[in-house]
Amino acid sequence: MLTFERQELILSLLKENQIVKIQQLVEETQASESTIRRDLTELESQKRLKRVHGGASLITKKLEEPSLLEKQSKYSAEKSTIGKYAASLVKEGDSVFIDAGTTTKTMAEYLHGKEIVVVTNGLNIITDLLDNGIKTYLLGGYVKAGTHALIGRGAVESLNSYQFDKAFIGANGADTESGFTTPDPEEALIKSTAIDKANNAYVLADHSKFGDVSFSKIKNLNEAEIITSEKLDKELQDKYRKYTELKVVHIN
Amino acid sequence: MLTFERQELILSLLKENQIVKIQQLVEETQASESTIRRDLTELESQKRLKRVHGGASLITKKLEEPSLLEKQSKYSAEKSTIGKYAASLVKEGDSVFIDAGTTTKTMAEYLHGKEIVVVTNGLNIITDLLDNGIKTYLLGGYVKAGTHALIGRGAVESLNSYQFDKAFIGANGADTESGFTTPDPEEALIKSTAIDKANNAYVLADHSKFGDVSFSKIKNLNEAEIITSEKLDKELQDKYRKYTELKVVHIN
DNA sequence: TCAAAAATCAATCACTTTCAATCAAAAACA
DNA sequence: TGTTTTTGATTGAAAGTGATTGATTTTTGA
The missing domain is CATH 1.10.10 (Arc Repressor Mutant, subunit A)
Structure with a gap:
């Protein structure tokens, strides 16, 4: 030849x-x-x-450079560790939903080469997924300026045509009383729906999110497991364990 | 011998x-x-x-798609002029479909500040649109590696929930016999559907596309107007005018 | 977690195939 | 016949090949 x-x-x-x-x-x-x-x-x-x-x-052209802002963003080491652990939960053949957001974004690079199907509503993580050879589906809908998340009727309808083994969700607040919360009601609806459509739902939350409450409720704490890090006080860990399962990741 | x-x-x-x-x-x-x-x-x-x-x-590469990088460099001045003219066709209040691709991408920056709604299947033009303050909707579906276009069932279904005043489409070939063509059948379906859903459909094509034939047919020539540039021979212009309306843009 | 084991890597060697250049014989032409 | 063009053989150079090496990375398992 x-x-x-x-x-x-x-x-x-x-x-x-x-x-x-x-x-x-x-x-x-x-x-x-x-x-x-x-x-x-x-x-x-x-x-x-x-x-x-x-x-x-395959080679893919970058949609956007990882902005300096993202790199400098808060608790990036912690988020990266959480993302790595979340990726390890994904098994060959899984169909997975990955939410828009910075914490979930770190998951993508650790999924390298896995034979899985990913659905996402986050434009910010598309390139990471494609670069790692992942079969990727995107929700349709309105593109929210700023976060570049897909929201609105179109996004929810898209979502309804999928079923997931696992869903990985970001949230701005996790509170024993108010549950998981996020500022934008439209985004809350997407996150909530994704959790409903998944056999197993995980919320990725660094320690700073605990006790915080945002405007829009996503779900109660007991409707998803939480993946967080050892930076969360032992006391608080125990407190939250009463409401839901907590996966606590060790940071190098 | x-x-x-x-x-x-x-x-x-x-x-x-x-x-x-x-x-x-x-x-x-x-x-x-x-x-x-x-x-x-x-x-x-x-x-x-x-x-x-x-x-x-053989030197033929009609079935192969030039990479995004290659495409961008070729005839960029011509494409930019075509894009600028296409943008000028868009009026306040219009709902517009813009196809994925490099020529259509140049449209985006000239839409700055217009009060319109844009639907697209191209991840490559999202940032341009948002940067210019355009209300942007994205089709859902499978993300094609390489070109980052949205294709598949999800994309077509998304498309069916919209109606457009105008659709701006890219094509790899425009030929009097074979009509508008493009290498990927899935993409051809999206382009074709978008044309169906629009009151006015425009195909953006630089002079190199004329006479070329790719693998998958989009539409016949008479089903969309063509926007091209004066780089297209006068003779060929006349030839194509027999099949469809031709908007020939002057290059500075 | 950590260190051993396994897999993957770039670098190099000896060997084979393919290349362009050259030259003289054969064929075509006038 | 003499001249030009085409052809096939030869040659050293260049490119391509598989095997082996020891370094590096990843995975495994205690």
Whole structure:
């Protein structure tokens, strides 16, 4: 087989599968591992694909650079750890809803290469998902300026045509009396609906969210599990455990 | 065998197989390797094929989509002018569909401040629209890796809940026989549906698109007006005017 | 959590194939 | 016949190949 031929084959396999492993390519092309590696290096330098450990993935143009603001945002280490743990809950074959927001965004990069289907209402996390070779569906609807979340009738209707194994939701407040809350009623409706459509619902919340109450209620505490970090006081952890299950993540 | 004869044979073998090896050609033509090499060199200089190490390949890439990056660089001045004119067609109060793509993207920045509602299937133009203060709705559906266009059942269903005063569509080919075409059938369906739902439909096409034919048909030429530029030959302009209205934009 | 085990990686070697350049013989032409 | 064009063989250079190495990364399991 000609070099050119083989490289085209690699690209077409990649387009089909979003992501390919080197061993897979060795089998398909009957070439040695070395040769495949050289092909991948060359194709990457041509910007026709992106190499990842163990194989290659489709290249995607960034929708937006991760803004400085996001990087500097509060508790980013904590959020990242929470996101990583949330990603570990996702198993091969799962269908998953991931909410718009900064905490949920950190999940995306840890989902790399998993054979799953993700539905989201957050434009901010689309590129992360695609870069990691995830099959991604987006809700339709009105694009809220600022957060770039999808809301409104269209979004809810879109949502109603899906079922999820797991839903990962962000919230601005988690309070024993008021439950999970968020400022925008429209967003609250999306989050609430997503929880309803999932077998397992998780709210991702760093320690600063506990005790806070926002304008719009999403759900009661007992309607979703909480993923948080050890930064939350032991006392408070125990308090909240009376209302719902709490997954407390250790921070490095 | 005559030189000319042999070269035609090479080309016809190439068309059959997309790619041919030198040894294969030596066998078929009973000529020496050197002769074949000379033929290939000559045919390549005539741009009738592309040499690759070990053989030659066709230069056609109609089924392949140029990457977003490639698209953006080509004819950008022309596209920008076309986009500007398209934006000028939009009146206050209009509800407008804007297709995913690079040409349509240039529209967005010229819509600044207009009191309109925009629906789009292109993630690549969302930020431009929001930055210019446009009320923006997004179709739902599957996010196509690479172009970041929304496609699939969800996208079509979303589309069906809207009505547009005007739709602005991109296409890869515009041909008198084959009509408007684009490589991906899923995208073709979205474009076609959007045209159906609009009182006025416009296809934005720079001069390079005319006469080209891609894999999937969108609509016949007479089902939308074309916005193009004066870079399109006068002769061709007249030819296409027999099939549909042509808005020819002057480039500064 | 941490360290051992496994997998993946880039770099290099020896070997094969393909390449362009050259030259002389054969064929075509006048 | 002599001249030009085409052809096939030869050659050293360039490109491509698979195997092996030891370094790096990821996964596993105590």
